[in-house]
Amino acid sequence: MSNPNLSSFIWSVADLLRGDYKQSEYGKVILPFTVLRRLDCVLEATKPAVLAERALREKAGINPEPFLRRASQQLFFNTSPLDLKKLMGDHDHIGENLRAYLQAFSPEVRDIFESFEFHTQIDKLTKSGLLYLVTEKFANIDLHPDTVSNDEMGTVFEELIRKFAELSNETAGEHFTPREVIRLMVNLLFIEDDQALTKPGVVRSLYDPTAGTGGMLSVADEHLASLNPDARLVMYGQELNPESYAICKADMLIKGQDIANIIFGNTLSADGLLGKHFDYMLSNPPFGVEWKKIEKDIRKEAEQMGFNGRFGPGLPRVSDGSLLFLLHLVSKMRPAVDGGSRFGIVLNGSPLFTGGAGSGESEIRRYMLENDLVEAIIGLPTDMFYNTGISTYVWIVSNRKPAARRGKLQLIDASNFWQKMRKSLGSKRKELSPEHIDEITRLFGQFEEANTDAEGTxxxxxxxxxxxxxxxRTITVERPTRDEAGNIVLATKGKAKGKPVPDSSLRDTENVPLSEDVHTYFKREVLPHAPDAWIDSDKTKVGYEIPFNRHFYVFKPPRPLAEIDAELKGVTDRILTLINGLTA
Known part of the structure; x- marks a missing residue:
């Protein structure tokens, strides 16, 4: 942790909780108390002005809220005469006084503590006889901005989030994306806009529909600040998990950011930022999670709104909703005429190839590629995430492609760009070094084909x-039904009258690349083997798939037989020597 005094203080609180709380539950107490003490310190200087303003406006019969924000010089306020130090003066009523103090915060701050279910912890601490001791600990630590800056406080809080995610029995990956993966995505997102972002007074919007604890938003903000301290990133997000939502809002509040744009709820079934469009977006949606619970809402939107809604291109199978998040982000892109958008999303391998021509997945890929929206797909190493060891891919999507990229898609295989972690965290055993991030960013930025040398190949x-x-195109190849004498059976009625009756047991399909004429392919690949075959044009479907690994496969010829024989002989000879030694 960046501040060793804060670190030792936090763990001294953990020592108090030991025995009454499991390790995995420490965060439920320490995180909200850390937020509370920070806000307590931030509001300390303006507390008298806020109380005076409240008395003045209430006496005049005016809603005091807008005046209280101005008096507090913050985006939030507290109207209680109490603070944590004053709470220490009444040991016997600590619980009810703490609740009254929390209730006096402005609504957006109360929402954080409600989402933390902090009242439950107050009850539990009271029963354990720990409430006064824990409150006292926090009341005696100085978290004033003059002592601990917003940046330092943000770093401490993020490290606490990580620490408690590791200790938790829950899967850390549900709430947390590795920082180096976010840095890579942010680099790729901003790379072609560095010049524009360094102009004075730049304001840009960033959105994460699966905000988790806010890591992606924070890292993007840090990156933009490093490019241009005068630039401002207005951040938006939505999160389904109440605790993650609370942490995200708390993290932003601690860093002095507006939290009004962080929404609670399920992004797919209840878009909390309806009609909003953004300059940049980032997302790491859950891998392979079914959407059966919200299927009714999704299908209703798809059927009623079509392309005027989010899911016009198609719906993936219910067992994996990750492509729904891709479509949601596409719907949030600022129109190209207004400057357009770019976003990065982490997906597993399934969205690249699952589903044949005409399936929901294939239709979504078709929409993305025929509308020239995908700039690049980067294959990451396995074992990069906390909750899964599977291969993952970063998609970079934009409706304002540079001229050189138009009509094209870049694939980057970064599966060998990794270093081993000193200590595994869940399924995460590998990490990207800063050098790896720089190299992947360079490959993307140069937009050129590139090779690396592996043992001379x-x-x-x-x-x-x-x-x-x-x-x-998936074409359906039919062959005729024949009678016992081997003669072709012809249809006797309907539109097909006089034409051969297809034999369903001989029916087959062929995938013909879009770049090739179907009939040329058919003459070359099918007719030499089945001269009586024909294409049922009514059944032809267009499909898209991105067989990522196939495009990076390098054939390795098998070793010479003589070399293998010599190796086997050597092994056999050693075994015989060992046996002879045992029987001697």
Missing amino acids: PVPISRIFKNEDFGY
Whole structure:
């Protein structure tokens, strides 16, 4: 932790909780108390002015709230004459006084403590006889901005979040994206806009529909501040998990940011920022999570609104909703005529290839590629996330592609860009070093095909394709039914009268690349093997898939047989020597 005094203080509180609380529950007490003490210190200097303003406005019969924000010189306020130090003066009524103090905060701050379910912890601490002791601990630590800056406080709080996520029995990855993955995504997001972002007075919006504890928003804000301290990033987010939502809002509040744009709820079934569009977006939605609980809402929107809603291009299978988040982000893009948008989203391998032509997944890929929205897909190493060891991919999506990228898609294989972690965290055993992040960013920025050398063999790490290279037509190949004498059976009625009756047991399908003429392909690949075959054009479907790994496969010829034989002989000879030694 960046501040060793704060670190030792936090763990001294943990020592108090030991025995009455499990390790995994420490965060439920320490995080909200840390927020409370920080806000307590921030409001200390303006407390008399706020109380005076409240008395004045209430006497005049005027709603005091707007005046109280101005008097507090913050985006929030507290109207109680109490603070944590004053609470120490009444040991016997600490619980009810603490509740009254919390209730006197402005609504957006009360919402944080309600989402933390802090009242439950007050009850539990009271029963354990710990409430006064814990409150006293926090009342005696100085978290005033003059002592601990917003940046320092933000760092301490983020490290606490990480620490408690590790201790928790819950999967840390549900609430937390590794920092180096976020840094990579942020680099890729801003790379072509560095010049624009360094102009004075720049204001940009950033949105995360699966905000978690706010890590993506925080890292993006830090990155922009490093480019241009005068730039301002207005941040928006939505989060489903109440505790993560509370932590996200608390983290932003601690850093002095407006928390009015962080919404609670399920982004897919209840978009909390309806009609809003953003300059930049980042998301790490849950991998492979089914959407059965909200299926009715999703299907209703898709059917009633079509392309005027979020899900016009198609719906993936109910067992994996990650592509729904992709479509949600597309709907949040600022129109290209207004400057457009760019976003990064982490997905597993399934959205690249699951579903044949005409399926929901294929139709979503078709929409993305035919509308030229995908700039690049970066394959990350396995074992990068806390809750899964599977392969993951970062999609960079934009409706304002630079001229050189138009009509094209870049694939970058960064699966070998990793270093081993000193200590594994859940499923996370690997991490990206700053050098790896720089190299991936360079490959993306240069937009060129590139190879690396592996034992004298060039291995591709960056490849560039036309969008249509990923498209194909699935054609249905029919063959005639024949009678016992081997004669073709002809239909006797309907539109097909006089034509051969197809034999369903001989029916087959072929995938023909979009770049190739179907009939040319059919003559070359099918007719030489089945001269009586024909295409049922009514059943032809267009599909898209991105077989990522296939494009980076390098054939390794097997070793010479003589070499393998010699190795086997050596092993056999050693075994025989050992056996002879045992029987001697």
